[in-house]
Amino acid sequence: MQNMTSASLQRQQQHQSQDTSHAKTILNDNSLTIAEKLISIKNVETKSVSMPGDIVIVSVDLAMAQDSTGPLAIRSFTEMGINKLYDPSKVLLVIDHTFPAADEKVANLHAMMRDFVSKHNCLLVEGSISHQYILEYLAVPGMMILGADSHTCQAGCLSAFATGIGSTETAAVWATGQLWLKVPDTIKINLSGIFGKGVFARDLILDYIGKVGEDGANYKALEWKFSNENIRKEFTMDSRACISNASMECGAKISVFPNDEVTTKYLEENARTNNDLKSIKIQAGASAKYEDEFEIECNKIEPKVSGPDNIDNVHSVEELSNMEIDQAFIGSSTNGRIEDLEIAARILKGRKVHKNTRCIVTPASVKVYEDAIKRGYVETYLQSGAVFTNATCGACVGTHLGALGENEICLSSSSRNFVGRMGALSSKVYLASPATVTASAIEGKIADPRKYF
Amino acid sequence: MTNINIIKGKAWVFGDNINTDIIIPFRFKSRTNDPYELAKYAMYGYDPDFHKKISKNDIIIAGRNFGGGSSREQAPVALKYAGISAIIAESFARIFYRNAFTIGLPAFEIPEIKGKVDQKEELKIDVTTYTVENTRTKETFLARKVPEFMQKMLLEGGLVEYYNKYKKFPWIQR
């Protein structure tokens, strides 16, 4: 900044004000969906509106890779002979999947990441799951976040355009701060009604995926809308994050919530550490065009269980009740937040985990971990016979802290139930809300959580 | 660099929703950066010995949503280094599709392929014209076109190869 001539400073200011006025026009455009607005304001090439099917080059505000995609990104970056990041403050490496290293091979890859970070002076986070950390400290409405992890779409809960890409593409973003994206069609989902007791956001998204299928939103943007203020408040940031995260399981490119009072309150209570990014107010245009629209009446949703092997293999909890389980896992970026841990503690309080079942609780971040200690949940878990681990992906990907042996069955609040996801190929994973998982841990078999509320 | 313009190989036919955990489980892909090591676990979730059973240039034929789930670029990498020369599917999951082009593994989307290829049948693919021929039935199929820059990147062998040749990224036209 110091060396800047007044002419170039003037040019830069002019450019910034053009940018702001372009963004303003886009944000006020009544014909656009949230996804179209978000991508249009980040389009570097033209200052026009980007419509579904257009291929645009966007400027990226945060480019993340984690410990199972980062090493490959670093390799590609090096193989291309690039030696400078576009902006070290916008490049984030996260060691979360197998943290702390479970073996020597993983430790070597972690070391490679730390070396890269110290060489380039970019951001490093260890021991919080990337998506949760981004939600807690970095994301703001209107941000363009690309990450070498499919669940990067979680930040849609904060009205960001956030999606997953591969490792080598991430390396390209690290070099230039840009990437091409195709503007997605949008599917709108209107939410009405209030959940019954013992029913949660996870049940809603499992129910939706069961209906549309694993590729039901492939390449599409999901845009959530609340039919009134009461419902809006019912959907806390934690439950929005669960929905935006799990939307990946029907292929969604992004899954966005409007920026409302819940967003504002969350941002007030959780200060950003990268405060040069201005948050924007974003709402869908009144005459925006949607590829499809769905109505979901939350009051009609019941506890769901998905599995085994495919996420769209969704059942009511009754259909599978009495199926004995070897392990119950409460954690992951999908459902390892403080509200999830609170539900687990509430159900476990004064009760014991079934003798034939292991119950593992893994917080999604260091912050969630600290909150769980402060609120006394950890004591409850330990007294009930559950295991409380550090924040990591761990069991969610069968890498450590809860892998499954031959023919074992796990009921899990994590993201996926794919064949061999958590260990042996013959093991089976079923997915449910933290409430259903905890109730089942106590009974040793898949159980309806509603009687615990 | 091997020429990938024309590919001839025999088919391995799969169904719908072959996800990235089937293609390569996390615990194997997250412990190495070596593509030949990754190749030993290609399609592990379907058959741990798959990598021993395939021959160079074999082609995967699949149903809907091939490569769903994780963003792991190691999934197409494992297949490529195990010897798979192309994947033809009724549809691909978004990130896998991008990754396949990025690492120079042809991924062709052909909804009409369903039921038209038997196990081990030979296929001939012309990557430059997006055409696939079943050499026994002589039936030909046309794959969905991709933007020109993606096609160019693919024919160069992937993003790293493209960048090293042109010193720019394929989507930057200027």
Ligand code: SF4
């Ligand atoms: S917890 Fe599971 S879903 Fe979330 S980032 Fe980690 S591996 Fe992915």
